[in-house]
Amino acid sequence: MTNIFSESDYLKRNVEKDANGQPGYSPMDPPDAYKPPGIEPVAYELLDPVLRHLYDEHKFILAGLDDLEKALLEIRKEGINKSLNKKLADFFKFLDEFIVLHHLKEERILFPLLHDRLLDAGEHAPGSIPETAVDMLENDHIKTMQLVTLMFSLMGLSSRLTDLSSRAILIDTAIEQGNSLIELLRLHIFRENNVVFALAHKYFTNEDFQEQKDQLKKYFSIAL
Numbered sequence: 001m002t003n004i005f006s007e008s009d010y011l012k013r014n015v016e017k018d019a020n021g022q023p024g025y026s027p028m029d030p031p032d033a034y035k036p037p038g039i040e041p042v043a044y045e046l047l048d049p050v051l052r053h054l055y056d057e058h059k060f061i062l063a064g065l066d067d068l069e070k071a072l073l074e075i076r077k078e079g080i081n082k083s084l085n086k087k088l089a090d091f092f093k094f095l096d097e098f099i100v101l102h103h104l105k106e107e108r109i110l111f112p113l114l115h116d117r118l119l120d121a122g123e124h125a126p127g128s129i130p131e132t133a134v135d136m137l138e139n140d141h142i143k144t145m146q147l148v149t150l151m152f153s154l155m156g157l158s159s160r161l162t163d164l165s166s167r168a169i170l171i172d173t174a175i176e177q178g179n180s181l182i183e184l185l186r187l188h189i190f191r192e193n194n195v196v197f198a199l200a201h202k203y204f205t206n207e208d209f210q211e212q213k214d215q216l217k218k219y220f221s222i223a224l
């Protein structure tokens with residue numbers, strides 16, 4: 001019988017195609033999510049105050065994610081106790097009072113205009129309803145709340161179980177959802193800091209940024 005892999009290894013062979021000088025990627029060797037091709041980040045000092053405000057808030061969010069990661073690691077080692085339960089409660093409060101508000105600022109002020117500018121510049125995916133980077137970011141916001149809800153629900157349910165093995169399984173599943181949340185938000189923030197803010201810097205005019213400053217003051221009582 002002829003071996004179909006004798007002349008061509010479909011997993012390893014290099015496909016010859018015209019990539020217009022751009023690097024080619026394979027599902028077996030995807031690009032690093034933290035090394036986006038073709039986009040140069042803009043130095044913090046060169047960003048408009050609106051973007052610097054969002055950038056600064058990202059630092060607080062990343063610090064909160066570090067605290068959550070440490071708490072989840074301790075829970076995995078020691079189980080739930082009063083001290084660790086308080087750390088989880090502190091994070092949920094931080095998310096409700098700070099992260100949700102931060103996302104609202106982006107969705108109300110930054111995203112709509114950026115979406116329009118990217119469409120005008122032709123930087124969008126093909127299709128009957130063209131999508132831009134903004135669609136992915138908005139999906140991240142939705143996934144964030146889904147993961148938080150699932151993690152919170154599982155942790156709460158585990159505290160009501162008397163069977164220790166069942167409780168351990170629920171806690172472990174909740175921890176996995178928490179780790180997924182942490183990685184999602186870290187990558188989300190990286191993309192905003194290094195790609196999205198660079199696109200806004202490129203396509204927004206001074207008048208655009210002034211309008212956003214006015215909106216921040218009007219909707220969130222923040223004067224820049």
